[in-house]
Amino acid sequence: MDNFVRDKLTEWNFSEYIDRFKDEEIDKESFLLLDEKAFANLIPKLGPRYKFQEKHKAIQKELENDGTATGSQVQTSSTMAWASLDQAAAPSISPQGKIKHPPTFPSTSTPPKQLCFSKPTQPTSKFERQAMEAAETCVTQVLDKLKTLPKKEFIDYLKGKMTKLRTGVKNKVLVGIFGKTGAGKSSLINAILGEQNFLPNGANISACTSVMIQVEANMTNYSYEAEIEFISKEEWENDLKSHLDIMSDENDNKNEELVKVATAKIQAFYGKDGVGKSLNDLMKGEHFREIPEFLSPTNIVKKISCGTASELSGKIACYTRSDNKMAAKHYWPLVKCVTIKVPNTKELLEHIVLLDLPGTGDCNKTRDDMWKSHLSQCSSVWIVNDIQRAASEREPWMILESSFSYLIQGGECENITFICTKTDAINPKNYLGSPGLKNSELHLDLEKKGAAERKRGCIQHRNEQAKIMLGERFNDEVVKKVEMKSNMYQLLKDSLKKQISTITSLMTKHYNDLQKLLSEGVAKSEKSCLQIANDKVITPKARKDGRGYHRTLSSLCRNNGFCRSTNGDITDLNKTLAESMYTAINEKFAVIFPNAGTTGESIYEKICNFSIISDNMAKEWENTPMSLYLMFLTTEENVLKDKLKRDVLLKKKVIYESLTDEVKIIMCPCYEEASNISGKGTLTKTRELLVQHIDSSKNMFANAQKKMLEGFENLMEYIEQTLRTELLESLNRSLKTPNSLSLPDVSEQLKNMETYKMLALRDRTSQI
Helix, strand or coil: CCHHHHHHHHHCCCHHHHHHHHHCCCCHHHHHCCCHHHHHHHCCCHHHHHHHHHHHHHHHHHHHCCCCCCCCCCCCCCCEECCHHHCCCCCEECCCCCECCCCCCCCCCCCCCCCEECCCCCCCCHHHHHHHHHHHHHHHHHHHHHHCCCCCHHHHHHHHHHHHHHHHCCCCEEEEEECCCCCCHHHHHHHHHCCCCCCCCCCCCCEEECCEEEEEECCCCCCEEEEEEECCHHHHHHHHHHHHHHHHCCCCCCCHHHHHHHHHHHHHHHCHHHCCCCHHHHCCHHHHCCCHHHHCCCCCCEEEEECCHHHHHHHHHHHHEEECCCCCCCCHHHEEEEEEEECCCHHHHCCEEEEECCCCCCCCHHHHHHHHHHHHCEEEEEEEEEHHHCCCCCHHHHHHHHHHHHHHHCCCCCEEEEEEECCCCCCHHHHHCCCCCCHHHHCCCCCCCCHHHHHHHHHHHHHHHHHHHHHHHHHHHHHHHHHHHHHHHHHHHHHHHHHHHHHHHHHHHHHHHHHHHHHHHHHHHHHHHHHHHHHHHHCCHHHCCCCCHHHHHHHHHHCCCEEECCCCCEEEHHHHHCHHHHHHHHHHHHHHCCCCCCCCCCHHHHHHHCCCCCHHHHHHCCCCCCHHHHHHHHHHHHHHHHHHHHHHHHHHHHHHHHHHHHHHHHHHHHHHHHCCCCCCCHHHHHHHHHHHHHHHCCCHHHHHHHHHHHHHHHHHHHHHHHHHHHHHHHHHHHHCCCCCCCCCCCHHHHHHHHHHHHHHHHHHHHHC
């Protein structure tokens, strides 16, 4: 399964079927070729299946009717020139930690007043565009011909290839832009678009971007357009439930940050009067009259079109940002994503989409899922920060580290660029007076050069120093973490081997003990089975005359050795025959598989105490970047152990019943024959047949022993194999994945989960 399939299932709210699609090895190519028969196998229930089928048809139609072929992608990483407000030192750093060639700076005597892109060195010619359009037409024609052919495996394969060929060139380069409030991120995008106040920036202290914004070229007309996608009404109701629970929490340890976020979202949409209202009041239709698209069953996208950028900016402000000075209602808490289409930017944005990513997380799952999905599609990432704190400030690095798994391991990011803004905000006199800075480094003659050239020289010198410092820090952190990851991997791998060996040793001891006890039980069963069967089932002492007992015995034979009377009495010949074997193992079995309490030797206890992370390891790496890996591995361990404990409980029942089951298999032919006996002397004939079959089938006890030991041995192998395979995969994914920096920082989410856990416990306690 690839990211395309996982993202589509998540986007369409079919996350529960991800494992099913993964098991069937559905990738993007096969996903696009799914038919009705496949839908039925993958999604058994009719309701979800029809919804999925409609969405699948829509994406196929979208692929078939997509626009004309695009030209070659605009290469920007080596042709950008940053200046003025957003002039930046931007070393382009690959995920491998190598610094690429930095962008060149303009050689004008004074910093230019506008950030600009230089044109591609080899722009796509008109002939090339026509050629690509003609080529796409050819591919479409071939695909149409293939669709007329009968469905065959090879034909389907060719269809997939042609579909991929046609759609591959259409994919735009997605550039994700990160940056904390005030870093100049919005100003950077405004400068790229040549629009001064298109997106809110630090000049308006009370405003900040609150939703994900995509900026792309308007290829159809000359208007400034916005498409606003809302979350569903059900998702908003669930969001509100969560917020109200958080706000009503009276626990001393409640998360104040979550309370602040919840309060801000409710106040933004409902105003201050909304705080304190019930869920029913907040969900009344009167609140949503101004946004009918939100109430639409199909969740229609709201479209806004304007003649100028400033006009559009004003109209979408309530959907994109939080601004205390705005008199209008804020709708951003209900917005999932806003796509802005800008005219007259074909040369710049025809093949590029700028993705403005909010720096903070959100409690809404749908918006977070969409955030992750878009992030995984980013081919490039820009980390924007003020040059004065570029190398020293921790937040940009934390943003990068927390998002890295979505960008690299789970994404397609090819390069990461640190963009340092506000490079012209410099005092040459103070800069030149910096300790240790020599005039020769600036190549300036202070007595002969003017103020403008001195400032320009200081700007360029600081830019170069920023590039060096950023590059060194990036490489130092990566190299250090590779070393640390390698050491951790080997230690944890050795620990895994040792811990598995401990469990295996214990289970081997239990196996040997069971084998000995079962052998004793076999010997006793072969010696006394006839007497026990006669006394308890075939000819019970209390029913020697057989009056009425023939009905019980006949019913028992018809039901393969088991009978339950109307008053609840149970007669089970199979279990009776295995009685001596159960007597031999019951005490030991209770030690291995106790229903409650501890025995010191139970498999359940061993699994509970199993961990490849020792206390010493946790303490050693507690305050290092590796602690995030341990957090991930601990979570993987806990999930795996919970699964194993459930599986052991189920397999325990099968193992215990295997003695009776094996006896039943050997006895079934006799039961079938006995159930056909009728007429005079039925009881006597049935008893004689049962006794004769038992006496001639005493090998069933040895077979039962073998069956139970096989079941226990299989359990031992299953536990060992599951622990080894699953945890090695977790180790390899986290510590052996190429190009990874670290796992995401999930400390905030952990705090949230703790809060939710406390709320759940409180609710459960109140119900008791």
